[in-house]
Amino acid sequence: MAVKNLEDLFVHSLSDIYSAEKQLTKALPRLARASTNPDLATAFETHLEETQGQIERIDEVVDSLGIKLKRMKCVAMEGLVDEGKEVIEAVDKGPVRDAALIGGAQKVEHYEIACYGTLCALGKQLGYTDAVQLLAQTLDEEKATDRKLSMLAEQGGANEEAAQAA
Template sequence: MTAKTVKDLFVHSLSDVYSAEKQLTKALPKMARASTNPELKALFEKHLEETHGQVARIDQVVESCGIKLKRIKCAAMEGLVEEGGEQIEEIEKGPVLDLALIGAAQKVEHYEIATYGTLAALAEKLGESAARKLLLDTLKEEKAADEKLTVLAQGTIVEEAMAQ
C-alpha cells in the first residue's frame, strides 16, 4: 500500500473494508448453517442482511466522496473467515461449536468496529460529513451485533456447552 495522503489512506481502508464485507457475505450463511442454537442462527441471518446494507452504504460513501475503490483483498478478514471455517470443520455441531462461532464472529465484529471507527474519523478530517454519517451508521450496527453476541455467549449456550 502506498498512501501518501490521508485521502489515500481513506480510499485504501475503505477498499479493504469493502472486501471484508464481501467476504463476510459468503461466510455468514456458513456460520448460520453450522449453528445449532436458533437465536444464534437468526442473529447470523439478520447480520447477513445488515452486511448487504453495509456494502450498499460503502457504495454511497464512494459516490458522496467522488472516489474509486481499489481492487484489493482484505487479508485480515480472509484470516478470520478461514479460522472460523476451521472451527466449523473441527468441532462437532452443538453448543461448543456455537460458542466457537460466537468467538469467531466477535473477532470479526471487533475488526470491523476498529475499521469503521477509523474511517469515520478520517472522513471527518477530510470534511466528508455525509460519508462520516454513513460510516457511523455502520459502526453502530457492528457494535450492536457484538453486544448481541456477548449476550448470547453469556446465556444458555455456555451452560449447555459446560454440560457437555
C-alpha cells in the same frame, strides 16, 4: 498501494473494509447453517442483511465523494473467515461449536468496529461530513451486533451444556 496522504489512507481503508464485507456475505450463511442455537443462526442471518446494507452504504460513500475503490483482498477478514471454517470442520455440531462461532463472530465485529471507527475519524479530518454519517451508521450497527453476540454468549444455556459435556 502507496499511501501518501490522509485521502489515500481513507480510500485504502474503505477498499479494505469493502472487501471484508463482501467476504463476510459469503461466510455468514455458512455460519448460520453450522449453528445449533436458533437465536445464533438468526443473528447470523440478520447480520447478513445488515452487511448487504453496509455494502450499499460504502457504494453511496464512493459515489458521493467521486472516489474509486482499489481492487484488493482484505487479508485480515480472509483469516477470520478461515478460522470460522476451521471451527466448523474441527468442532462437532452443538453448544461447544456455537460458543466457538460466537467468539469468532465477535473477532469479526471487533475488526469491523476498528475499521469503521478509523474511517469515521479520517472522514472527519478530511471534511467528508455526509460520508461520516453513513459510516457512523454502520459503526453503530457493528457495535449493536457485538452486543447481541455478547448477550448470546452470556445467556449461558449453550455454555452450561458445553461445560457439562466436558
